[in-house]
Amino acid sequence: MRIDQTMVDKAEQLVPNLVSTRIEPIGTIDIVADENAFQGWRTQASDLPGEWKEQAYGKGDSFILDFGDHQVGYVTLAIKPVGSPPDAPLKLKLTFGEMPCEIAEPFASYDGWLSSSWLQEELIFVDVLPAQLRLPRRYCFRYMKIEVLDTSKKYQIGFENISCEAVTSADRSVVAPLPDTLPEDMRTMDRIAVKTLEDCMQTVFEDGPKRDRRLWIGDLRLQAQANYVSFNNYDLVRRCLYLFAGMRLPDGAVGACVFEKPYPHVDDTRLYDYALFFVSVLYDYYEASQDRDTLIELWPIAYEQLEIGVQRLGENGIVKDDPSWWSFTDWTPELNKQAPAQAVLIYCLKQGLELARLLEREEEQAFIASQIERTSRAAVAHLFDEESGFFVSGDERQTSWASQVWMALAEVLPKTENGELLDRLLKNPPSVGMTTPYMYHHLIEALFLTGRREQAIKQMQSYWGEMVQDGADTFWELYNPADKKESPYGSNLINSYCHAWSCTPTYFIRKYVVQSS
């Protein structure tokens, strides 16, 4: 890996302090099967007699606590013995769930391709009682199931307290109130989106505080955009930019994600679109912060991403396709990435050109401008299908939502035609659709960009709005209104239900909806 320790050190100096808030459960619940509920599970107030703090629990007893909202933090349990002096250890099983499915469906049934180690459970032995257990791992949950696997014939246990020390680096006091005129559904979406971002803001912008728990540049880009209209934490974005800049892949490309512990290190995952997004994150950061020093320092790395990006162009000026997982775009399994990647390249070249102008880098401006010209012309010549009016992708000339959305964002077609492309897309939707809020974000951004405000708001309402109807406390990594158990990982148990790239309703609402309402 190509390490610039000075930059890494700069990033490390920007590690934020976390603010912690003590959260108590609001009560006990039961989770019952209900085919009309999201994923088939509904919560209801528990029919256990009495308060959970006043019960004695023995072998085989269990209950589910509801912490009232999504939490990211550290759990403490104060446990006392009831009966004779404890003559054997206490054996507890704990299960944490962001969603009811994680509590209701046994983890042993999980058979997905992501590691089962992400499923949040603990087997805990307590040798000495009473005990104040502060669990060392961070959990991400609203629901916590406690199963007393064993005590002994001579004693039971009681819980004097169970609480969560929720942590975030976001400062809620900074978030501006919304105007009273804003419709209720928008206010709700904004609240949940801000909470989603808040829970993902830790010592980096994490993609999901439950699963992955690391800094991906694709998520960072959207989080940073939402952050500029809410928590407005420039330093955390700067820290993340320096982490990516300071630790790159051997050829200089920015890696797809970085880990913070035990020391900062970059993953070996390389994604074409994600490397280019370094330019975009820097562009957005400068636009929000006007921090010219950082722009000057990081520009060479951004420029290098554009140079590396165009190396992939074929003689025809089109990004070379590949059967491997070379570019992200979306989780839609059959999606061909060529046209979206071409569009991302053009999009980032255009942002790069503006930065080069700001920095008065004339040679670089000239190079970028020529590449914009080359790639845009090639896109229209080779990827635009005149007959259907859609951009196509790959050898099999696949028509997908992603290709149209990204070409619209890259503004490859003239302005009017660009908007009409989206009208056609909504009117005659291609079968290769969108799976992630990340991709829906780009659709909605494109609709706002082309002045299709109503359509944009309608899409927000039918996507995030439906998550709200389905009971989201924070917005989800994956959501397919047509298949609510869908997961690219083989099981909805492992999906992240508080996910960075799903936090952008607050960005749309505060940037586009409020400003014009």
Place this chain on the structure above:
Amino acid sequence: MRIDQTMVDKAEQLVPNLVSTRIEPIGTIDIVADENAFQGWRTQASDLPGEWKEQAYGKGDSFILDFGDHQVGYVTLAIKPVGSPPDAPLKLKLTFGEMPCEIAEPFASYDGWLSSSWLQEELIFVDVLPAQLRLPRRYCFRYMKIEVLDTSKKYQIGFENISCEAVTSADRSVVAPLPDTLPEDMRTMDRIAVKTLEDCMQTVFEDGPKRDRRLWIGDLRLQAQANYVSFNNYDLVRRCLYLFAGMRLPDGAVGACVFEKPYPHVDDTRLYDYALFFVSVLYDYYEASQDRDTLIELWPIAYEQLEIGVQRLGENGIVKDDPSWWSFTDWTPELNKQAPAQAVLIYCLKQGLELARLLEREEEQAFIASQIERTSRAAVAHLFDEESGFFVSGDERQTSWASQVWMALAEVLPKTENGELLDRLLKNPPSVGMTTPYMYHHLIEALFLTGRREQAIKQMQSYWGEMVQDGADTFWELYNPADKKESPYGSNLINSYCHAWSCTPTYFIRKYVVQSS
């Protein structure tokens, strides 16, 4: 409970320092079913290729480490990632076993009445690698099974080191070497017995370092006897005496066991014989240490035990029987405890009388002497069956080994007849036998007492000697040569395989065998 804080404080000032020794595994093993092996399991060198430290382990891989001998201590694992940067937590399952059965038989199959929480297992998630994991709980084991439940598709793990920091308060350097003339089998038994005692000597004399892990007075009495001929740690006995003396049951009786944590407290278990043994432990302690100050301070509590003991006598001078678990004696399920309890009372009255003489307590001497006279005469009159020549116990006049052994130890019959009682016992064994090494100890002690040295050694050889043949690293809590899977708890998985009351071969060897060989 009746607490004398001054005595408890004295006990707490005597908490010993533990000595720790770093132990590395000697290699990996497999455990294979073998009907000729003890409990059906045999260990053999693993046929895994290469050294365990040089392997990479992924999902589903497992191996078993052999630490070469029985260990009590804290385990540290140094784990490194192999492959891409770890992108998911590591999920490990650890299983610790004193014996092969604990590793080979799934704990989920356990259905005994003692808490399953004693079975030594851990489910461990490691969020950050590389990691140096120092597990906080103390384990008791020779074998450690490591199962990698999950890593991720992108990485495996390697173990740079796994070690055990073995702890004890025993000082091995104090143990006198045995004379070269002593037969090999006696030397082996002595070595294993000393190791058993060593592993049970922690901040108290524990009954078993794997299960119970507390101070029982029945175990303490035998451990102290073995300690006086080996580690010779008077302070640890004194600490234990003060713990029992300082925390008694509401009527002043000494409790059956005490716990050390989170603060010293006495259990609510009351056993008739165990309370009386406070006198016996004090008697042995004074005999070994000649510590008259402690004797003077603790004598009133010892005397009170005798007073409480005789309160249970009926008008006929015989201890009242009870269907409940009122006296320990042994784990033989059908055993009636009346006659053994009567004998324990007489045994302790006699030791009490000697202590009262030493302290020149004339009134107390007179009282005790009259009770010895009363209980001994009653025992012969009501419990001795002239026809069979055996003592009988309970309403159903049960003839058991325990009754004869304890009456012999109490020396109720004249000297010659006392020895002949044991001869009859060995010649015409009653069907109600012995289950525990604790009870075998008393048989052998009685045989030495009555001058039946050869028979005593023969019993040692056929009992502890057979444990040695069956592969004991330390001596076991339970052993029935006729039923090697026997457990009073419903499963041999939960038996303690390093148990205080089984450590007395060293006492016999050093007190009786060596002295006269």
